[in-house]
Amino acid sequence: MRTALRPTPLLLAALAGALVVAGGVLVARGEAAEPIAFASPAALGEALFFDPRLSRDGTMACATCHDPQAGFADPRDDALDGAVSLGGDGVAHGRRNAPTLTYAQAVPAFHRDEEGYRGGLFHDGRAVDLADQAGRPMLDQAEMMMADEAAIVAAVRADPAYEAAFDAFFAPGVLDDPTRGFGAIGEAIAAFERTETFAPYSSKYDRWLAGEAELDDWEELGRVLFFSQQFTNCALCHLGDGGLSDPRETFTDHRYHNIGTPAHPGLEADDAGLAENPAVAGDPGQAGRYRTPTLRNVAVTGPYMHNGVFADLRTVILFYNTYNTRSQARRINPETGEPFGPPPHPETLALEELEHGPALDDQRIDALVAFLKTLTDERYEALLSD
Structure with missing residues (x-):
């Protein structure tokens, strides 16, 4: 059974068409033009983190393999008894275990010093930082299986709530360019992953x-x-x-x-x-x-x-x-x-x-x-x- 996604109330409202764009900001349908949507890039990233539309078949979100109720790891056991994660098509699977995203914000950027290689995301450090890591599973053909950066950006900008937020937090028209837009999507998700939600230090x-x-x-x-x-x-x-x-x-x-x-x-x-x-x-x-x-x-x-x-x-x-x-x-x-x-x-x-x-x-x-x-x-x- 797939892990249930946990979208925020804001995302649920946006998907239900309860939010519209008015005066360049998101407002509730029928209300005055007041900013009520994403309060920050981190809030925007949170919505994206739980959004299955960022996968080819609309079945998988970041939260599928990084479930916040399971330490932001993958609790599913439907691929090799949970050793690796099942892909968006329900057949393909990865070849490495999905690590927890808790405290990933503390991982330094990939670099080499006098003692050797250090930092970077994924088990081999191939993602330089959190923003780089956030986008890669969307393109992986054993994971979220999107065709290319342009397809991911198109899925995001199809939602007016998202497009208005990216214009406000990054740059007007940032989603017009697939490369810039894809980078901004990664930055938004990384902003969410840098919040206390992922690193409460409460043990x-x-x-x-x-x-x-x-x-x-x-x-x-x-x-x-x-x-x-x-x-x-x-x-x-x-x-x-x-x-x-x-x-x-x-x-x-x-x-x-x-x-x-x-x-x-x-x-x-x-x-x-x-x-x-x-x-x-x-x-x-x-x-x-x-x-x-x-x-x-x-x-x-x-x-x-x-x-x-x-x-x-x-x-x-x-x-x-x-x-x-x-x-x-x-x-x-x-x-x-x-x-x-x-x-x-x-x-x-x-x-x-x-x-x-x-x-x-x-x-x-x-x-x-x-x-x-x-x-x-x-x-x-x-x-x-x-």
């Missing part, structure tokens, strides 16, 4: 930092383990520049690492990761590397890894533990009953980061899971499993 961990909540014994043990350089070193890749007490920490270094994630048996095995980013020009030294995701809302936005190969968060930690355990029994994937698969690109494997610390017993693994659950925004805490 139990945030409340603990503010002295408004207490971590229980399991959560505290998991916190200590997570930040420990002796036991796990998770924070090496899952901590930004602000440090342990940063109230705006998103638990990622925004960099690219090859952690040896096994191939998903139902997906194309030859996924080169960062090496597929055109800006990297096919550098084989980047094969198998993917951008470190945020860990905020991680407990409610599975399945996990770039290919959705793991259904359970505990399995992810068990997988990391294979680099430090000598026990063959601890190298078994509990979801399949078989050993974890080999790394598809062993030549770039980040062994220096992965082979670190002692093997973890079940109690410490459970403690890490407990801590990761504390990173769940308050609005999603009801989704947490016991």
Whole structure:
């Protein structure tokens, strides 16, 4: 079953013909010419985010794969048990897992510094920023399947409510040119994605930092383990520049690492990761590397890894533990009953980061899971499993 879209009251009114253009602004039919429509570019972007008319068959919106009731991830399980998203035609599917859009606003633009590549959207950073990312699924022929930029702009400008808003917020006639119009559509959606809706910083961990909540014994043990350089070193890749007490920490270094994630048996095995980013020009030294995701809302936005190969968060930690355990029994994937698969690109494997610390017993693994659950925004805490 497809995820139900959740358009705003304004969008519902516009679709029902209750809004018209008068004097260059949107007004309710039969009322005086007063601005009552989109209050900002972000409000315009919100309407677009939920609008299925931006897909070829009118069945899919941004919110279909990034459901606000599911951590802005895809809760559907109709393509490879939810590992990837089903396309707008109900048949095609992507080859990578749809990541959460929560806290995506904190991802820096794709760039290279002295340590390597950093930032960018999608798992391989091929979208430079949020605005670039927002438009690409509309053109993807396994996703929203629109023919070209002109088709997307035509769908938007067919609605007078939208056209008036773009004229007001961007430039008069901006939708007359497909390239400029398409860019403005991406900017509007990005403006919505930069709002507090996507980044409320309201988790139990945030409340603990503010002295408004207490971590229980399991959560505290998991916190200590997570930040420990002796036991796990998770924070090496899952901590930004602000440090342990940063109230705006998103638990990622925004960099690219090859952690040896096994191939998903139902997906194309030859996924080169960062090496597929055109800006990297096919550098084989980047094969198998993917951008470190945020860990905020991680407990409610599975399945996990770039290919959705793991259904359970505990399995992810068990997988990391294979680099430090000598026990063959601890190298078994509990979801399949078989050993974890080999790394598809062993030549770039980040062994220096992965082979670190002692093997973890079940109690410490459970403690890490407990801590990761504390990173769940308050609005999603009801989704947490016991």
